[in-house]
């Protein structure tokens with residue numbers, strides 16, 4: 017692998033970090049995170065080693081869905097700062113070698129967006145066809161709603177004209193009509209605008225819904241919605257050759273592959289939702305089987321496209337692709353109380369809470385994340401093991417302010433705690449117990465461990481660029497794989513069980529090859545080990561142990 021190629025395909029060896037500006041750092045004491053605050057924290061991201069920042073929506077918004085309800089695509093929400101503050105943040109990130117991508121939320125707008133206000137005003141409004149209107153809901157309605165706690169239909173009657181509009185998400189998020197060429201042009205203009213300001217691409221929200229034409233009348237429908245995706249992708253490539261689209265596509269693998277495009281000409285990256293869900297089932301059972309099966313069946317994305325892997329994101333930890341029984345197993349293990357669950361399909365906890373703070377187990381999961389083929393994506397606060405606050409309703413339980421220092425405001429803000437939109441978690445996850453300041457420089461902290469993992473991932477491009485082989489292990493609790501790049505191998509072994517294990521593998525390496533653990537964690541393999549005469553490799557690991565072995 018030529019180093020220049022590694023740089024060109026930067027997303028294949030990147031570590032992505034997702035944050036919401038609103039909950040990251042408040043610079044002016046009003047209790048709301050802002051761009052100036054984020055700029056002051058770029059140093060933290062640089063020393064952690066992340067290479068790509070993913071900003072959740074920061075556009076002007078009534079904020080009824082945390083900014084996923086956009087009221088103006090061309091401006092920064094004034095609560096978060098100005099365009100000038102945005103550009104200074106971009107400049108600072110670039111100085112530290114960090115790329116920035118942002119959410120592109122164009123399946124829908126806010127109902128407060130002037131486009132919708134105009135569209136709803138009359139049947140003959142020039143913007144009428146920017147949204148999807150019907151005289152009455154289609155016969156097959158109501159189909160499955162996404163937020164069953166608040167909606168029971170995808171269609172909502174609007175008083176002004178009596179017609180119904182489509183909204184896949186909340187009723188205050190009317191779907192844009194992407195069959196309309198004017199809407200398509202405007203979406204491209206939005207992308208072009210932010211790319212001129214330095215974005216390296218987008219996390220594309222709700223891709224299957226964006227491309228769905230099920231609710232568009234046949235006469236208005238493009239022959240193939242994927243041709244639109246290809247057009248958007250090539251528009252982006254014309255504006256900037258190394259920009260990426262990271263898509264949110266939560267569907268089974270077979271359906272998911274279509275979103276990469278045949279020759280890899282649609283999404284560059286797609287979140288591995290099926291693999292994530294199989295991982296939680298495997299963790300719940302302390303049996304690597306479900307994950308091993310999922311990874312072996314996981315198709316290879318075409319050409320330079322990749323899976324994006326994650327442990328946690330900003331939404332509910334969805335388990336919607338598991339069977340009811342499997343989901344119940346995960347609920348029982350990691351979120352038995354009804355209050356820990358949401359929508360009947362997911363968990364509203366962060367990993368440390370699910371694991372009762374078990375450090376060995378937490379670290380093993382991140383070692384796994386960083387060794388899997390695909391691009392790892394972290395959610396802010398994972399690097400210090402932040403917990404959730406179940407007193408915060410719904411999905412927002414995991415969107416509490418970043419914990420920088422001990423104290424009431426957690427270093428996030430100087431405002432009084434009652435000014436905060438979301439309260440910090442209580443014991444044992446309060447800022448007094450979990451904070452960046454507390455963990456920085458501590459050789460045994462999770463922050464130090466995560467920093468080490470991120471740098472080891474960069475040092476071992478095998479996982480990002482190599483060919484991966486899933487090794488057979490006779491121990492059900494052990495997942496083992498080998499990544500080979502230019503004839504050089506790294507063997508990753510992860511033990512999902514609570515107790516020591518000894519496993520014998522056939523790594524396909526020359527007898528006598530000496531291997532040492534790349535991870536300097538103390539929980540792995542302390543002394544170099546050797547491939548035996550018969551080609552076997554015996555690895556001993558402690559409870560929830562892991563190692564990345566390299567010659």
Ligand code: NOJ
Pocket residue numbers: 081084085121185221222264330331
């Ligand atoms: C998916 C986002 O991840 C979620 O947070 C949001 O509510 C919906 N899309 C609607 O935009």
Ligand code: CA
Pocket residue numbers: 042043044045046047048049050095
């Ligand atoms: Ca502020």
